[in-house]
Amino acid sequence: MNKVLCIGLGKLGLIFSFILASKNNFVYGYDIDKKIKRNIDKNIKNAEPKLNSLIKKNYNKFKFEEDFKTSVSNTTCSFVIVPTPSKKNKEFDNKYIYNSLNEIGKYLKNKKKYIINITSTVNPGSCDKFIKHLENKFNLVHGKEFIITYNPHLIALGSIYNDVLNSDVVLIGSKLKYGHNFLRKIYAPLYKKKISKLKFLNLEEAEISKIAINTFITMKISFTNTISQISDKIKNINSSNILDAVGHDTRIGKKYLSLGALFSGPCFPRDNLNFSKYLSDKKLNSSLPKAIDNVNDVQLKRYIKAFNKFNKLKKPTVGICGLSYKQNTNITTRSPGILLYNYFKKKYKTVAYDEYKPDIKITNLEKNLNNFGKKCDVIFVCYQNSKFKKLEKIKYSKKVLIIDLWKFLNFKNKKVILKTIGIS
Ligand SMILES: NC(=O)c1ccc[n+]([C@@H]2O[C@H](COP(=O)([O-])OP(=O)(O)OC[C@H]3O[C@@H](n4cnc5c(N)ncnc54)[C@H](O)[C@@H]3O)[C@@H](O)[C@H]2O)c1
Known part of the structure; x- marks a missing residue:
């Protein structure tokens, strides 16, 4: 041993x-x-x-x-x-x-x-x-x-x-x-x-490979979000159909080519930026990692635009479902949930829900999904988790607008208006 x-x-x-x-x-x-x-x-x-x-x-x-x-x-x-x-x-x-x-x-x-x-x-x-x-x-x-x-x-x-x-x-x-x-x-x-x-x-090849792999994956995510944005302007566009067609080409492949939120967490954003810094220090072209980061940065604005377009209330209570950057972790680094929470809490009453206690202090955290759903007028669903499908079963007393950043919800509840980022 x-x-x-x-x-x-x-x-x-x-x-x-x-x-x-x-x-x-x-x-x-x-x-x-x-x-x-x-x-x-x-x-x-x-x-x-x-x-x-x-x-x-x-x-x-x-x-x-x-x-x-x-x-x-x-x-x-x-x-x-x-x-x-x-x-x-x-x-x-x-x-x-x-x-x-x-x-x-x-x-x-x-x-x-x-x-x-x-x-x-x-x-x-x-x-x-x-x-x-x-x-x-x-x-x-x-x-x-x-x-x-x-x-x-x-x-x-x-x-x-x-x-x-x-x-x-x-x-x-x-x-x-x-x-x-x-x-x-x-x-x-x-x-x-x-x-x-x-x-x-060798050592430097391995050091470069680690950040290059993550840069390539973030490139795919930013490409997906570039396609996804088309539906914000053009009618009758389901970006997932486009991505499915594009990904069918085996030179491209389907992985990371389905609708989803911006990239976040403790590795992707910083590895991409580190690669950019490495290239520019060596006086090499670093425009690709910079563009990847730039596309990621504008995603939050798209989510806020969708809110402004579909929300009809003057003083809605905004719910953030999922604060961490993905399921099964409490880490919130640059997550869509935390970015949305920090933006909306300055404007409206904002409530958050997550399965695990987040790694940062949240003033308005609801521990029960049912109670959370009933409190909100608008809910952003920020990462994929099959447990969030329970939002459909809640007996809402009023209409609720749900904005799905991941295209994984499919509600028949008449009280719910479901909007998916990436679909006109
Ligand atoms: N978390 C991820 O998803 C992930 C993925 C890939 C790579 N990494 C890399 O792995 C490394 C660690 O990441 P992490 O997320 O586990 O970090 P972390 O902060 O969760 O854990 C690091 C641990 O190291 C301890 N520590 C700090 N200085 C020490 C010292 N001198 N002696 C002994 N212990 C010490 C800290 O107390 C802490 O418990 C980072 O370089 C990170 O980029 C992390």
Whole structure:
């Protein structure tokens, strides 16, 4: 059994540590935030599917470790999964990674080819700087005492377990074959026969690939929204019919070509902007990621225009159904729900509903969908969740306008006027 150390047990790190523990690894876990251990001890339910059951089943293969000396000397590899928040200039801030490297670095002198696997998303070119930093500060040699690998995950919150196990591609960057082979062995029990999905790259290629993949997906979303907007002006347009026809061409494909809201969450928007910054720093053409972001930015205005067009009341109560950026998570980063909530709360009485308590303070939050529906005159449905179909069954005492950003509702309730963004 491999013994590995996971540094950073946040939204990605905690579940990833337990995925590793479930696949033939003993995991030492370290986080500066001690609440994480307390929450596990109290068995607090986490919104992330599978997390609680994974912890329960694999707790005997996991140990919270406070002491870096013990953790490093007992393991052959560290996974660094700490935050890399975006700076004002759209670069990722690597300071938490440097903090972790400074802790590990102290105990590497007697190690042989200790793998430091960076899982956090970093700016292209960062891993080379991490190597130089460790070599200079601790008088070490890359390839001798330690090896840096880069292995970010292409996951979304609310589906991390499935996304890790079923991702189409696993990026593994290293300067050395040893690094590639080490991770090949770690991942063998996870991917079994589908080991071909592992893509072995050099460090900078892997760093670029992570943000390039997310930029391509956001490009598809912004393309979809470009088609979707046609129905705002032209009569008798169902944009989903157009997208279906376009996506039928196998050179294009159907994925991410169905009607939906703007892109949001902790990865897509910032990875796209980071790629733009990377290209312009290198004096390369960065107009594509900029255009993708620009299309995304105007989507909120479309939702507000739809409201202004269809709402007939002077003082409506506006409901935001779904504040997080997708189902099964409470994270609201740049979500359509939070953008709409912040806009409408300045103008009208605004109520929000979500299944999980949002990660930011919301003054007017309704916990029961039925009560929420009855309070509202206009409801924006902001992410896809089959539970939101219950909005149809509510016994409304007045007419209610429902604006669906995702084209997944289909109501027969006579009290409901349903408008779908993307359909004239
Ligand atoms: N959340 C996602 O959807 C997602 C997806 C792909 C990639 N990523 C990347 O993964 C990284 C982590 O993201 P996250 O969402 O899990 O962040 P997070 O903020 O939820 O968790 C990070 C954890 O690291 C801990 N931490 C900070 N500094 C530390 C240190 N020096 N030592 C030990 N622990 C420390 C924090 O206390 C926190 O618990 C980021 O680079 C992010 O871009 C995240």
